[in-house]
Amino acid sequence: MSINNFFDNLSNKSFDYYTKKDTDYEKDGKIYCGICHKVKVQTLYLQNMAFPAVSPCDCELKKDEEKQRNLKEQENFIKYLSNREICFESFKDKKNEMYNKTFENSDDDKHLDYCKKWAEDFNENYKSTDSLLLYGDIGVGKSHQATCIANAVLLKNFTVKMTDFAEIEKNQGDIGKRKEYYNSLNDYDLLIIDDLGVERNSEYMQEIVFYVINKRINSNKPFIITTNLEITYILNCDDIGKKRIYDRLIGACEPLEFRGKSKRFANRIKNKQ
Ligand SMILES: [Zn+2]
DSSP, X not given: OOHHHXXXXXSOOOOTTOOOOTTOEEETTEEEOXXXXXXXXXXXXXXXXXXXXXXXXXXXXXXXXXXXXXHHHHHHHHHHHHHHHHHTGGGGGGHHHHHTOOSTTSXXXXXXXXXXXXXXXXXXXXXXXXEEEEEXXXXXXXXXXXXXXXXXXXXXXXXXXXXXXXXXXXXXXXXXXXXXXXXXXXXXXXXXXXXXTOSOOSHHHHHHHHHHHHHHHHTTOOEEEEEOSOHHHHHHOOOHHHHHHHHHHHHHEEEEEEOSSOHHHHHHHHHHO
């Protein structure tokens, strides 16, 4: 019996789910896939009426999975591009520069392996990840490493925000909506606050810094702080307003010391030669 005859013998002829392939063949009243040899169409009888029962063969299932996977990949990539844009939105015309700061593009740095591992370990259980305090000399790569972490974590499709307190103050909006704005920073899976300590030195600013850091710690989500402040200053600060901020930080962060000559300065000299 040919495939056409097979269908002729069935009372229900709407084979919406079956597309005939040249390799398909008929055997014992069923249609088989010529590649995986699974049944694609068979006849079911109900009250003496014959119905075609169409089911996908293994090849079709695999193709479906592949299609779904491709769609998911595409969706994730679009999500990643949008997350990356949001992460570095305050860097405006320097965004591309930020996008290019990756571990792969980095010079061998004392902390590269540690930061890379930290980013690699960032997964669904990220809430148990230790936060980081990157401190030490100016221009030795603290912000650079933090940016590399941001890019690596973004690639895993997590949301990241990189900002600083001057930017937070600038974006905080109307007085009635400020807490809402500060709290919204905890929507991100990872929050990176660059250059703690360079913000205006005022009681008002300290309130913002404390509020944001305290809320972040209470949200149980990881964060990274970079600062040029010395650890001895952080540990021994007797300014009450600052001390309560630093105490929270010390309790929540893994400290990572950056030492050396300023790379930025060295690069500038190199470029002049
Ligand atoms: Zn097949």
